[in-house]
Amino acid sequence: MKVQTKWFGEIDTSEDKVITFEKGIIGFESYKKYMIVFDAQKEAESSIMWLQSLDDAALALPVMKPELVKEDYDPVVEDELINTLGENIKDAQLVVLVTLTVPSDITKMTCNLKAPIIINADTMKGIQLIADNDDYQVRMPIYDILDSKKEKDGE
Numbered sequence: 001m002k003v004q005t006k007w008f009g010e011i012d013t014s015e016d017k018v019i020t021f022e023k024g025i026i027g028f029e030s031y032k033k034y035m036i037v038f039d040a041q042k043e044a045e046s047s048i049m050w051l052q053s054l055d056d057a058a059l060a061l062p063v064m065k066p067e068l069v070k071e072d073y074d075p076v077v078e079d080e081l082i083n084t085l086g087e088n089i090k091d092a093q094l095v096v097l098v099t100l101t102v103p104s105d106i107t108k109m110t111c112n113l114k115a116p117i118i119i120n121a122d123t124m125k126g127i128q129l130i131a132d133n134d135d136y137q138v139r140m141p142i143y144d145i146l147d148s149k150k151e152k153d154g155e
Helices: 039-047 081-085 143-152
Strands: 001-004 009-012 033-037 049-053 061-065 094-101 117-120 127-130
Touching: 049 094, 081 117, 081 127
Parallel strands: none
Antiparallel strands: 001 009, 033 049, 049 061, 061 094, 094 117, 117 127
16 A cells, blocks of 8 residues: 655555554544654664654654663553553563654754553554653653764764
């Protein structure tokens, strides 16, 4: 299937790559269908990806794996909510992402550790939850963390 996007042009994808958020995403509750967009040439080391809405071509949220900035990331969430992603959730292949805010001054970039996006790769269902962890920030500064990782990796 072909998906028209504002930022990435036309993308060719398959129906099995579509992620359904039955409750939408915080702030975008009426948009239910998304896909992950990333640089295919850098798939293995791609740190920033995009959660592209299939309901609105202009809506694409920057996301990343939280372990890139907080290695021990372990959000505490209600079992009742996480169980909406499918049966046998303990054995499911879950993907956890956090949203980014990237202002014009990129050094002020932050990620939201408080509201992770959890996707069951087996059922392709997703949900955004509020983590009960008191030490997780809504706007955690990450530019310096990513920059130092880049230097370590020799980029």
